[in-house]
Amino acid sequence: MSARTFVPLTVVDRLVAYFSPTAGLRRLSARRVLSQYEAAKPSRLRKGKRDHRSPDMQVRQSAATLRALARDLEQNHDIARGALRVLVNNVIGANGIGIEPQPRRRDGSIHEEYAATLRTLWRDWVQKPEVTHKHTWSKVQRLAAKTWIRDGEVLAQRLIGAVPFLDHGSRVPYSLELMEADYLPLHYADADRRIAQGVERNAWGKAVGYWVYKAFPGSDNWGKGSYELKRIDAANMLHVASLDRIGQTRGISEFASVITRLEDIKDYEESERIAAKVAAALTVYVKKGGPDDYAEADTTSGVREIGMAPGMVIDSLKPGEEIGMIDSNRPNPNLIHFRQGQLRAVAAGLGGSYSSIARDYNGTYSAQRQELVEQWIHYAVLTDDFVGQFVQPAWKDFVKAARLSGLANPPADLMPESIDDALFIGQSMPWIDPLKEALAWHSLVQDGFASEVEVIRKRGGNPRDVLEQIAAFRKQANEKGLAFGSDFANQQKTGAESNLNDDRKENE
Template identity: 60%
Template sequence: MKLLQTIGSAFDRVVSVTDPVKAVQRAQARRVFAIYEAAKPTKQRQKQKANQSPSTLVGTSATALRAHARFLERNHDLSRGALRTLVNNVVGPNGIGIEPQPRRKDGTIHKEYAAALREARRDWQRCPEVTHRHSDAQMQRLVAKTWLRDGEAFTQTLMGRVPGLDHGTKVPFSLEMFEPDMVPLDYDDPGKFIRQGMEFNAWGRCRAYWVYKSDPREQLSWLNSTSALKRISADNVLHLAQMDRIGQARGISEFASVITRGEDLKEYEESERIAAKVAASMTAYVKRLASTETGYTGEGLEKDENGHVKPRDLYMEPGMIIDDLVAGEEIGMINSNRPNPNLIGWRAGQLRAFAAGIGTSYSSLSRDYNGTYSAQRQELVEQWVNYSVLADDFAAAFVQPAYDQFVIAAHLSGVVPIPLDVKPGTENDCLLVGQSMPWINPMHEAAAWEKLVQAGFASEVEVIRKRGANPNDVLEQIAAFRDSAKEKNLAFSSNAATKQTTVSVSAVPTELQQEAADNAQGKNDKTAD
């Protein structure tokens, strides 16, 4: 190797004299080879040669990953907890809210139309989907869980009169949820530009989905053919997919990169639990030494017909004394080293890696909240960015498109017609209200927001939304409460119309007056000094 390096260096010097440009190119090439060492396979690191297209990778792996992720959700507490944590922080208990903000032609918000849309949507949120089994928040959580676990979720929008369907709300608009198994991954027809159950145009835009008429997992295998499929226009399908690469058609499970670690954690913890259980059942044993060493003959013990000592039943209990041992016998204790003292540290490291891969926080996953206030807040702030990104993806692919069609259905049905003075194109403008980052120390957080509002760097509306509430609902609640309090001649410190009350000196007891005078005199004396 040294000989080759010497020859190469000599050759480089010759080239630098005869052709300097070529010498520079050789030097640059050598630096490139030195930089990209990761591309060279070694005995310790095998080269990954697979470089299929994103759709090919998804087509060969998505079904297996989806089934494995569902298995972990059913049978692994940590996986189930991680999925629940993601859904609760992305969607939350009330779902991603919508605040209508249609505009007039002068740019101001059309309050009357916005109020009518809010009222109609409040009625629709009671049973927004075809089965009437889920509210709007429940439906959002179910769709988000399917999206994160399976990699994608589908929803069909149904508007107006549909045979056999009762919308159940004033606005004739409903959603039909279905799992990704209903759109076959193995259905391809290049002649019709169909790839993995999706029909595309020449630019790669989806124009239709091919969906099973009934669940293929509940039918005989011979029904899983093209005759069992129906074509649904992409305009009527909300496709929420977890995308990793450009050009990817179908989604991949969020658990794809942590499935093996989760499975290892599950199996290892089960092994440790079984070992600890076995260790708790094993207490002691009677050791019989060789007769040549101690003269042990088993004399005095009951024997069988072959002259062997029969086993004795020794029942252990607190404070017991074993006094029936014979010569040559002693009690031996079993030490199993279980539970494993290194389990907690090893498990914590694995949980941190699992949490990083799945996109949730370690504290939420492990329920370990030890640490300083600064450390916990830093973890919460950094993790909340991931939750916000997922919430934005969910709202853009599911919540906003569903609301757009809701507004159209409300107009066409005459329930909430679009006023003539609404600026065209703004009738579906809205503010999406997601989950707010929780407060670790409410006293500090409230004081900080109060100072920001007083200084003019934030608004009351922003503070209300940061707490996860709707400003309009808060104003209505405050107004109704104060009207009720006024009727009963009650006043509270939260009443903005109540001015600061000044207590007269005569109303203060004499003892307090004297104490206040003494304090004032003391301050004057210090000032004089």
């Protein structure tokens, strides 16, 4: 047996082998196999940290602290605030996640009339989608996404129909009440009712209710009775959470793994900034000949001053004196390289683009393109999570409220199960080379692998608005006798199709 695989016998090994040599041999063989996994053995040079706690226990002990640290970084650290903005802007975008209604007839075709009705009502609702009437729908999405990424979770109560003292602010009686994670107490638990961390679940682990405070803990409205909890049925609550483990109930901040590094970067930069500021304030000193020359200064004559000016010749030095400069080695030339390395690690932990987080665009075109292509999948995954947990349920609620209020009665030829079907379109990867990207989309649409609606949505536009704008503009252009290159292209295309049809008729 080699020294690497040697396993010393313990007292238990000897005791087992004494009573049962066969069992002792199996025990020794199993220990020899386990000893090969060196990563599982702590040593003097490696701590080998282990955590066998349940997901909920980890969250209960850490979530609130991590949430507070992430909020502090957003408020006081420019890099953290910028990184959070990069994630939100790429996941949600300026106009929010697009929704294209796709209700279908019984024959499978899209019911354009009913879709148009939903779009009309939707344009009205998105102006005031939440109870305070402060935010539009796109702002609600960005605010919810920022809270979700920073705090690990965000809540929204779904309010449909008549609610006491609530003005929905739109024709469709539906509103959202946004809530931060503080409303849902981590410490509230009741084993008899299967309540853990403020969430009531059934025997299968499905959330059936949320126990929330009536006001934000510690706010100005926090008074007598505010500490009381109210139960909100899970069917009336949206809960967007970052879950890392199976069975986890509450979310953890996306900044959890990079908080320490961000704090170190902030402290290091602050130290270097102060050192550079001190170095800039230092001037010169007068070095005298020997110790005897440093006699006690004459206090009556005041502090000795030597003026400094470009090209100046100093001839006021006494015998044995010379001018010395203080070299502080600041600013530190290694700061930039250190900062770049740390920010790459932060970008990897957050899943954001290093170039966007660090505002460093010095790479080659190929490197920038490769980074963007590889990075965009992470934004797409976050977008998919947010759509599934927030946008899609809100759309289904909106369609339900519109139907129940009689504003969007389903037609007889509508397939019932498709009434709230829709296409949810997130942000598209930015164009690095606009000409190549445009040609690629043109080829996909022309070959039938993509639709014009998808392309317009990917570019942040509304397909119906674009069509109306084009139609109105073409009409005005025709009235003025103007023509464009696309008009000739369409005429040629129409002529080619007509000739092709004529050829087919002749062949028949």
